[in-house]
Amino acid sequence: MIVQETRIKTSSGHKAVSRHVLAGAKNEVIRVLEGSDYLLKDWMKEARREGIRYGLRHIAFNPAESVTDEQLASFAERICTELSADPDRMTLVIHQKDGSTHGHLLLPEWQQDHVLSSKFTWQRLEKIARLEELRLGHSLVPGRHDHAIAKALRIDGNPDAADRIAALAPQDGAARPVAAYTSQARRITERQDFDLPTARREILSFWQASDNDLTAFQNLLATKHWRMRSGDRTDGRRDNHIIETQDGMLIGSFTRLTKVRMKDFRRLLEKEAAIHAATDLSPVVRRLKRSDLRRQQRNSVNQAEQDLLWTEPSLLSKPQRQRLAERAQAEVKAIQKHLPSIASPLYPEKFSEGFQVYLKDWKREMQAARAVLNARHPLEKCSGPESPLDIQTHCILQMMQDGWKKLRHANHAVLQARKDLNDLEAQQWVFSRQKKISEAERQLQQALAQLAEILRYVVEFILYHLGLSSRKPAPLQIPVPMEQEMSRQQYLENRQDLLQTLLSEKTRRDWIKDRCREAEQQRARLIEEWHDERQPEKDRAEAHIAALLDVARPPKALPDTVRNTIRDLKQQGRLHDALERMNLFYIMENPPKVAQVTLHVHSANFVRRGNR
Numbered sequence: 081m082i083v084q085e086t087r088i089k090t091s092s093g094h095k096a097v098s099r100h101v102l103a104g105a106k107n108e109v110i111r112v113l114e115g116s117d118y119l120l121k122d123w124m125k126e127a128r129r130e131g132i133r134y135g136l137r138h139i140a141f142n143p144a145e146s147v148t149d150e151q152l153a154s155f156a157e158r159i160c161t162e163l164s165a166d167p168d169r170m171t172l173v174i175h176q177k178d179g180s181t182h183g184h185l186l187l188p189e190w191q192q193d194h195v196l197s198s199k200f201t202w203q204r205l206e207k208i209a210r211l212e213e214l215r216l217g218h219s220l221v222p223g224r225h226d227h228a229i230a231k232a233l234r235i236d237g238n239p240d241a242a243d244r245i246a247a248l249a250p251q252d253g254a255a256r257p258v259a260a261y262t263s264q265a266r267r268i269t270e271r272q273d274f275d276l277p278t279a280r281r282e283i284l285s286f287w288q289a290s291d292n293d294l295t296a297f298q299n300l301l302a303t304k305h306w307r308m309r310s311g312d313r314t315d316g317r318r319d320n321h322i323i324e325t326q327d328g329m330l331i332g333s334f335t336r337l338t339k340v341r342m343k344d345f346r347r348l349l350e351k352e353a354a355i356h357a358a359t360d361l362s363p364v365v366r367r368l369k370r371s372d373l374r375r376q377q378r379n380s381v382n383q384a385e386q387d388l389l390w391t392e393p394s395l396l397s398k399p400q401r402q403r404l405a406e407r408a409q410a411e412v413k414a415i416q417k418h419l420p421s422i423a424s425p426l427y428p429e430k431f432s433e434g435f436q437v438y439l440k441d442w443k444r445e446m447q448a449a450r451a452v453l454n455a456r457h458p459l460e461k462c463s464g465p466e467s468p469l470d471i472q473t474h475c476i477l478q479m480m481q482d483g484w485k486k487l488r489h490a491n492h493a494v495l496q497a498r499k500d501l502n503d504l505e506a507q508q509w510v511f512s513r514q515k516k517i518s519e520a521e522r523q524l525q526q527a528l529a530q531l532a533e534i535l536r537y538v539v540e541f542i543l544y545h546l547g548l549s550s551r552k553p554a555p556l557q558i559p560v561p562m563e564q565e566m567s568r569q570q571y572l573e574n575r576q577d578l579l580q581t582l583l584s585e586k587t588r589r590d591w592i593k594d595r596c597r598e599a600e601q602q603r604a605r606l607i608e609e610w611h612d613e614r615q616p617e618k619d620r621a622e623a624h625i626a627a628l629l630d631v632a633r634p635p636k637a638l639p640d641t642v643r644n645t646i647r648d649l650k651q652q653g654r655l656h657d658a659l660e661r662m663n664l665f666y667i668m669e670n671p672p673k674v675a676q677v678t679l680h681v682h683s684a685n686f687v688r689r690g691n692r
Contacts, residue, residue, distance in 0.1 A: 081141055081142065081143045081144060081155075081209045081212055081213055081218065081221060082141070082142045082144075082209070082221060083139065083140070083141045083205040083206065083208075083209045084139070084140045084141075085137065085138070085139050085201055085202065085205060086137075086138040086139075086140075087134040087136075087137055087138075087189070087198070088124075088134060088135055088136040088137070088138060089133060089134055089135065090124060090127045090128050090132065090133065090134065090135040093124060094117075094120040094121050094123075094124045094135070094136060097120070097136065097138055097186070098117045098120050098121075101138075101171070101173050101184045101186065102116075102117055102173060104175060106177065107175045107176060107177050108176045108177055108178075109174075109175070109176035110173060110174070110175055110176075111149065111173070111174040111176075112171075112172075112173050113149060113153055113172040113173065113174060114153075114170055114171060114172045115170060115171025115172060115173075115186065116171065119169075119171055120136065120171060120186060123135060123136060123169075123188035123189075123190070124136060126188060126190045127188070127189050127190050130190050132189055132190055132195060134189045135188070135189055135190075136186055136187070136188065136189060137163075137186070137187040137188075137189055137196055138184065138185075138186055139159060139184075139185040139186075139187070139205070140182065140183070140184050140185075141155060141156075141159075141182065141183050141185070141209065142180075142182035142183075143181075143182070143216075143218065144213075144218060144219065144221060145216075145218050145219075146180065146181070147181070147216065149174055149181075151216065152172075152174060152181070152183040153172060155183070155208075155212050156170065156172050156183060156185045158208050158212070159185060159205070159208060160187065162204050162205075162207075162208050163187070163196055163197045163201070163204075164191070164194070164196070164197050165187045165191060165196055165197075166191055166192070169187070169188060169191075170185060170186065170187050171185070171186040171187075172184070172185055172186075173186075202224075202225065203225045203228050203229065203232075206223045206224075206225050206226075206229055207225075207229045207232060207233070209221070209223075210223070210226075210229060210241070210245050211241060214241055214244065220244065220245065220248055222248040222249075223248070226245050226246065226248045226249035227246065227249050229242075229245050230242040230243070230245045230246035230249070233245065276331070276332075279331055280331075280332070280337055282304065283301070283306075283323060283331070283332075283337045283338065284337065284338060284339070286300040286301060287337075287338040287340075292348065294308075294348055294349070294352050295352065301323065305325065305326040306323055306324065306325055306326070306331065307323070307324060307326065308321050308322070308323050308334060309321060309322065309324070310322075311333070320333055320334070320335060320342065320345075321333070321334040321345075322334065323337060385403065385404070385407055388400055388403070388404055389404070428440075432651060433653075434650075434651050434652045434653035435650060435651050435653065436653070437653030438650045438651075438652075438653045438654070438655050438658075441653070441655040442628060442631070442632065442655055445624070445628060445655070446625065446628050449621040449622075449624045449625045449628070450621075450625070452614075452617055452618060452620075452621040453618055453621050453622065453625075455614070457606070457607045457610045457611070459547075459603050459606060459607055460607060470593070473589055473592045473593045473596055476542060476545070476546075476592050476596070477588075477589065477592065479545075480538060480541070480542070483534070483537070483538045483541070484538075484582075484588070486534050487531075487534050487535065487538060487582060487583065488583065490527065490530050490531040490534050491531055491579070491583060493527045493530070493531070494524070494527040494528055494531050496527075497520065497523045497524040497527045498524055500520050500523070501517065501520040501521060501524055504516050504517050504520055505517060526559065528572055529559075530558055530559065531572060531579075532571045532572035533556065533557060533558060534556070534558075535571075535572065535575065535578070535579055535582070536571060537553055537554075537556045538582065539575075539578070539582075540553035540554070541553045542592065542595060543595065546595055546596060546598075546599035547599050547602065547603065548595060548598060548599055548602065578591075627659050627662065627663065628659075630662055631646060631650070631655070631658050631659055631662055634646055634662075638665070639665075642661065642662075642665050645661055646658045646661055646662060649661065
């Protein structure tokens with residue numbers, strides 16, 4: 081039993097395989113056991129929806145002996161089990177042709193929750209085909225993977241079947257079985273009314289009659305108006321030859337049709353080439369004839385053109401004038417080959433060594449000058465537009481939520497400690513009154529110190545975050561050390577108004593908004609001062625860029641002597657000498673503008689000073 085598998089791409093659709101399987105014109109009888117055209121279309125849609133490359137799996141199986149439809153259906157179910165396919169979702173069609181039957185099984189690649197197995201399917205299909213032949217008592221058909229099938233059956237615990245299949249494998253390194261032609265080649269020849277199986281048998285008989293002689297084999301092919309030539313492949317099988325009809329229709333590969341191994345075929349080609357190389361002098365004769373013919377044609381053409389050069393122009397015809405114009409163009413092109421070519425700065429390796437140095441220096445100085453013009457203050461490098469004051473204020477309020485909560489709790493603790501102290505001082509007869517008053521005073525001092533510490537941290541953090549202070553806030557210390565309590569209390573006394581402002585939500589928002597406004601004004605002032613300080617350097621950079629552009633493309637008003645001098649300096653890689661020569665010309669031509677030209681002269685060295 082021969083089993084062949086084909087995967088149908090989703091881009092190809094289901095119609096072609098549906099016409100072949102469900103409505104093949106060359107079949108005597110078509111029996112659809114399961115499935116329909118609608119199911120094939122639906123399965124292909126499922127594959128497209130899931131984004132799968134292949135939509136259908138077409139498996140054709142042809143038994144060597146006659147079998148019933150039930151036996152073919154049972155074999156189709158075994159194929160489903162082997163490939164992990166759902167046997168309820170398949171299309172099974174039986175074809176009857178020339179008295180024999182064969183089956184076509186179509187399975188969806190998408191199996192609801194997984195893709196149909198495609199790992200080593202050729203070997204697996206051969207295995208179940210051999211097992212089916214054993215089960216039905218048919219003669220075993222040799223395959224390309226008999227060794228692998230036998231090994232797998234021994235692992236599965238079926239040594240008897242493994243031994244029978246292993247006996248089919250070729251021994252002593254003989255070639256493994258191979259199909260005489262592909263299914264695609266057979267479809268092509270059928271469409272052109274060409275009997276490919278009969279042609280294959282005739283070609284095989286020709287090869288046996290030629291006694292492995294390629295020349296005799298080609299003579300036998302010529303009797304049927306067939307020919308053998310080298311194939312069009314350029315990969316590892318580029319030595320393979322094909323057999324085709326006189327009209328150019330491909331019959332098949334020589335090695336496939338004659339069952340000759342590629343290694344043996346290459347040896348035959350080398351042998352034939354050696355014989356022809358030793359006895360056949362026709363290539364040398366043809367080469368000499370072509371060389372002599374070209375020489376004669378060239379001499380005759382040159383003589384004819386020489387005659388035309390001395391002819392009166394009014395006597396020349398239009399084709400003759402056109403021939404002379406073409407010769408003139410050819411001579412111009414030949415002369416241009418020896419002239420300096422125009423190269424692109426994108427490929428500096430085509431220039432001279434000195435000009436490459438000039439280009440490198442010119443690019444470096446131009447980049448440095450533009451970097452000066454494009455420089456920005458670090459405060460300008462923030463990405464995105466500036467936020468309005470209300471948004472900045474809201475962000476700070478949200479960021480300091482924990483700080484406001486701690487500030488309120490610390491203020492409440494101070495009020496409670498002061499109330500407790502006042503209550504103790506109002507009571508006259510209390511046991512250990514003086515000791516309790518001292519303890520209450522101590523707690524009040526600690527509460528005031530903690531409130532001052534929290535207020536200090538909140539204020540310093542906001543000012544540092546907005547850039548109004550360059551000092552990073554010290555970490556929050558709670559409880560406050562005893563040596564710092566007095567300084568914290570003094571800090572709190574000096575900032576009572578600020579404390580009341582931050583405790584109120586409305587006044588707190590206004591205070592933070594004022595600080596954000598101060599930060600924006602300070603930032604704008606710093607950026608403006610920074611740009612003012614760099615203005616002279618920017619002026620020098622602009623002047624230097626103008627000088628570099630003049631050297632790269634000298635103005636039209638420049639005299640030829642100055643232009644040639646600058647060109648020679650550029651060829652020698654002396655960029656700064658070229659700049660000085662250009663500025664010297666401007667000084668001589670425009671004496672009132674000496675100050676401006678001096679700026680050009682001095683700017684030529686600012687990049688080097690900056691690099692140092």
